[in-house]
Amino acid sequence: MGHLFNRNVLLGVSGGIAAYKSAELVRQLQESGASVRVIMTRGAQEFITPLTLQALSGNPVHAELLDEEAERGMGHIELARWADLMLIAPATADLLARLAAGRADDLLTTVALATAAPLMLAPAMNQQMWRDPATSDNVHTLGSRGIHLVGPASGEQACGDVGPGRMEEPAVIVAAAAGLFESGLLAGKRVVVTAGPTREAIDPVRYISNHSSGKMGYALARAAAEAGALTTLVSGPVTLPTPEHVSRIDVESAREMLASCQALIGDCDIFIACAAVADYRPAETQADKIKKTQEQVTLQLIRNPDIVSAVAATANGPFTAGFAAETNDVLSYARDKMQRKGLDMIIANDVSDSTIGFNSDDNEVTVLWPGGKRALSRAGKDAIARRIVALIAERLASDG
Numbered sequence: 001m002g003h004l005f006n007r008n009v010l011l012g013v014s015g016g017i018a019a020y021k022s023a024e025l026v027r028q029l030q031e032s033g034a035s036v037r038v039i040m041t042r043g044a045q046e047f048i049t050p051l052t053l054q055a056l057s058g059n060p061v062h063a064e065l066l067d068e069e070a071e072r073g074m075g076h077i078e079l080a081r082w083a084d085l086m087l088i089a090p091a092t093a094d095l096l097a098r099l100a101a102g103r104a105d106d107l108l109t110t111v112a113l114a115t116a117a118p119l120m121l122a123p124a125m126n127q128q129m130w131r132d133p134a135t136s137d138n139v140h141t142l143g144s145r146g147i148h149l150v151g152p153a154s155g156e157q158a159c160g161d162v163g164p165g166r167m168e169e170p171a172v173i174v175a176a177a178a179g180l181f182e183s184g185l186l187a188g189k190r191v192v193v194t195a196g197p198t199r200e201a202i203d204p205v206r207y208i209s210n211h212s213s214g215k216m217g218y219a220l221a222r223a224a225a226e227a228g229a230l231t232t233l234v235s236g237p238v239t240l241p242t243p244e245h246v247s248r249i250d251v252e253s254a255r256e257m258l259a260s261c262q263a264l265i266g267d268c269d270i271f272i273a274c275a276a277v278a279d280y281r282p283a284e285t286q287a288d289k290i291k292k293t294q295e296q297v298t299l300q301l302i303r304n305p306d307i308v309s310a311v312a313a314t315a316n317g318p319f320t321a322g323f324a325a326e327t328n329d330v331l332s333y334a335r336d337k338m339q340r341k342g343l344d345m346i347i348a349n350d351v352s353d354s355t356i357g358f359n360s361d362d363n364e365v366t367v368l369w370p371g372g373k374r375a376l377s378r379a380g381k382d383a384i385a386r387r388i389v390a391l392i393a394e395r396l397a398s399d400g
Contacts, residue, residue: 004034004178008382010079010117011036012088012108013053014095015043018124018167022048025089025170026056032174037079038062039108041095065107076107080114081362081380087177088112090124090167093135099147100138116379118180120148122173127154127163150176185393187228189269192261192318193221194307196236198254200281202299203290212276214238216323216363219385220272221246227389229270234260236275254278254304265311270392271318273308276325280304312342319396321345321388327352335368345369345395347388367391 009029013022022038029036036057040050050061065076088095088108095108099121104110112119121142129135130152143149151168168176195217199207214235221233222243232247234257242248251257254277265271280301290297312320322343324334327350334348349365364378367388376387 004029004032004085004174004181007034007084007181008082008380009034009036009177010039010083010086010111010115011057012039012041012086012091012112013044013048014041014088014090014092014108015046016090016092016124016167017047018090019044019047021167021170022089023052023056025173026053028170028174029177030057032178037082039079039111041106041108043092062107065110076111077114080111080116081378083111083115083117084380084383084386085120085177085180086112086115086117087120087122087173089122089173091121093123093125093129093132093138096121096123096135096138096142100141116377117383118146118148120150120173120177120180122150122167123152123165124167125152125165127161127165130163130165148176148180181226185227185390186224186270189229189396190267191221191224191229191231191270191272192234192264192268193217193224193231193272194234194236194257194261194275194277195221196238197276198236198257198278198304199252200254200278200304201252201285202282203286203288205289208278208281208301209237210276210278212236212238214240215361216381216385217272217274218243219381220274220388222382223385223389224270224272226386227393232264234264234275254281254307258305258307258310261307261311265314265318268318270396271308271311271320272392273311273320273322275307277307278304306341308343309341312344319344319392319399321347321392324348325351331366331368331373334366338368338370345392369395 013019026036037059038053038057038061040061040063054061098109104113150173152164153166153168154164155166156162196214197209197212199209201207218240221231224231225245234249249260251260281304283300283302308322320343324337324346326333330348330350334346338346346368347365362378363381363384366375376384
C-alpha cells in the first residue's frame, strides 16, 4: 500500500465552486505526511482566498506566472522540480481543455508542462459539461498521456442538477494520490546507508574533511524506509535531522565508519555507500593544538580504509552500491571504479557542476551496473533517491 510520507505535493486549485474543498484537502494531505505547496488560478481566488491556503499549508501560495518575487525564490521551474506529485483539485472543464491542448498561459498550466512528477486531476463541473463530447475527448487525451484522474463523483450539484461532475471528497483524493507511490519495493529488506563526510583529526581542534552535506545519503535512507526496508544510517558529521523510521549511528572518522559498517553487514541485504569518506588521514594526531610558531607545518598522510570495497569483498555479502563523484570523464571513471571494487551498482554524478554537486538540493546522476546503465534526469535529491531505490529493487528482482 502506498503512502504520502515525505512526499512533496504541489496542489493546483482552479476556479470552481469545489475550490472550497481544497482547504480540507490541504489538511488531509499534511496529515498523511506530505509537504504541500499551492498554486491558485485567478478564478480560484474568487472562491477561496490565498491566505486561507497559505495558513493551512504553512507555505506561500503561488498565483502569477510573471511574479518577480517568486522568480527570485521558488519560480515555476523550481516548483516543477520540487514536486513528487502535482495534484489539481478542482480541475475545471476549462483547465482540462487547456491541459489537453498543451497550453502554458498561466502559472498552473506552465508548471504542469514543466514538471516530471506524476499529474493527477480531480475534475469538477456541471454534469452536462462533464458529459459534453469535447470534455470526453479532452479526458481521453489526458488519460492517453498517463495523467491520472480521480472522480468525478455523482450527486447533487451546486447548480441544483444531479449527476456526474462533483469533485471527489478529499479523503478519496488523498487515498488515490497515495496509491501512486509504491511503498513495498524493499519490504522486509535490511538496508545500511552511509552518508556525509568524515573528519580526520590533525590535532584536538583541526581536521581534514570535505564539502559533503549528507543530503543525498539522507535522502536514500528516507527512500529506503519509505520502500519498507529496515534502514540504518551510518552518518558522518552533518546538520540534518534523522529521517523518520531510520536508525542512525553517528561517527567521525573513516575508521569509525568502517567499524560500524562491519558490525552491521552480517545482518544486511543492501549496502549503499553514499558517504564522502576522506581518502587520507594524518599519520599521527597531535595530542595538543599545533601552535602558530612555525611558517610551515608538514603533515604526513596515509590512506584510509576503503569501506565500500571491504563490504563488497565480504563473503555472502550484501548487494553493494557505491557512488562516484567525479569532475571529468565521469562515466569512464565510475565504470572502472565499479569493476575494481566489485560493486553491484554505482551511481555517477558530476560534482564540478555546483547546481548538482555538494550541498545542492538537486542532483542528476547515471546509474551503472554490470551490463546496463540508466540516466536519471535532474530532480530533487529525494526524487532521485526514490528512483535509485527502485532500480536497486529491480536489480535484486532480476538477480533473484
